Amino acid sequence: MAVQHPLVPEWAERILRLIADLKITQARLAERLGVSPATVSRWIQGKHEPTAEGYVALGNLSPRRDAVYFWERAGMDVANLPDASINKAASSVRVNLDELNLIAGSRVSKQLTDAANAVAIPLLRVSAYGDKVPPRENVSLAEVEVEAILLAPLAWCPNPDQMIGMHVEGDSMMPVIADGSILFVDTAKTDREQLDQKIVVVSHRDLGFKVARLQRLENTDLLLSANHRHMPLDVSNASRWKVFGEVLWWVSRDRGPAAA
Structure with a gap:
């Protein structure tokens, strides 16, 4: 067993060991x-501890x-996991999706229950x-809290270590x-040429995040809303x-029929 340096926290030792296990460089x-x-x-x-998002990715x-x-x-x-098996963690930790309806794909609860990974x-x-009203100011992801940890089948995540979830506000x-x-966002996919006609999240240095469909024209990149009341946005x-x-x-709550 490796001897931990008294001045280096355990999480730092484990990250260093992960680099060795993966046979990759720090970069x-x-x-x-x-x-x-x-x-x-x-x-x-051991100078700076990872954020919660960083720990999940690790x-x-x-x-x-x-x-x-x-x-x-x-x-x-x-606390209830019998050992440190990833597969047992995946099958033991449950996400409460009873009140959520899947918009794209098949039944979430079945997928998560049966997923081997x-x-x-x-x-x-x-x-x-x-919508057309942006947040009052941009948000630094380094300062954002992790609200919950959700599980998804590995097959749904081409880049599992770069997946994040975020909320949507507005009707565009x-x-x-x-x-x-x-929204479940693959942050590894940022090449505009490969994202034409895809639904994306973009970030503005002053206006925060925006979700829409990217359309690439000859000299212009536009964000197109599904709601026809919202005009295209030039993001060139x-x-x-x-x-x-x-x-x-993405998933959304079933709000049920409107009250009479």
């Missing part, structure tokens, strides 16, 4: 997690002995706006995506409008 780990190499360097030196990359440790530090309740996805306390994507829905200026990721699927 490659940073790339896979979507952080800077300097951030990973500070982690393994857990998704880790072998069995460390995955649950990272997920626990992210805030996931693993699952991905833990952090649901962030942040919203992509779906109605009736496709309802106000109050939860890539220095101001950055593609945050592709929306792979």
Whole structure:
């Protein structure tokens, strides 16, 4: 057993061990997690602890002995898990989706119950706006709280360590995506050429996040809302409008019939 340096916390030792287990460099780990190499360097030196989102991503990359440790530090309740098996964690930790209807795909509860492998996805306390009124100010993801940890089948996540969940506010994507829905975003997919006609989340340095369908024209990139009352938005200026990721699927509450 490796002797832990008294000045380096256990989480730093485990991250260093993960790099060795994966046989990759610090820079490659940073790339896979979507952080800077300097951030990973500070982690393994014990100078700066990962955020909850970072811990979830580390857990998704880790072998069995460390995955649950990272997920626990992210805030996931693993008290009832019999051991550190990722598969047992995936089958034992349940997401309450009884009040949610899946918009794209088949039955969520069946998929999660039967999944042999699952991905833990952090649901962030942040919203992509779906109308013409943006948030009052931009939000730094480094300061965003993790509201919950959700599970999804591994087959639904091409880049499992770069998946996040976020809320939707507004009606610009109605009736496709309802106000109050939860988006599941693959933040590894940011190449505009590959996202034409895809639903994406983009971020503006002053206006926060926006969700819509990307349409690429000869000299212009537009965000198109599903709601015809909302005009297209020009996002051609890539220095101001950055593609945050592709929306792979979403869920919304069944609000039931309107009261008479």
